[in-house]
Amino acid sequence: MRILIISSSLRTAGNSEVLCEHFAKGASEAGHEVECSCLGK
Numbered sequence: 001m002r003i004l005i006i007s008s009s010l011r012t013a014g015n016s017e018v019l020c021e022h023f024a025k026g027a028s029e030a031g032h033e034v035e036c037s038c039l040g041k
Helices: 015-029
Strands: 002-007 033-038
Parallel strands (some): 002 033
């Protein structure tokens, strides 16, 4: 499965960004292809 994660955290290492990173790591470890896009930086 391919997963696209879009984060709109305005702060570096903000809650949204950290949540997306943890989700991406878990999905990747489960064998999924993950792409992250951070908006607002």
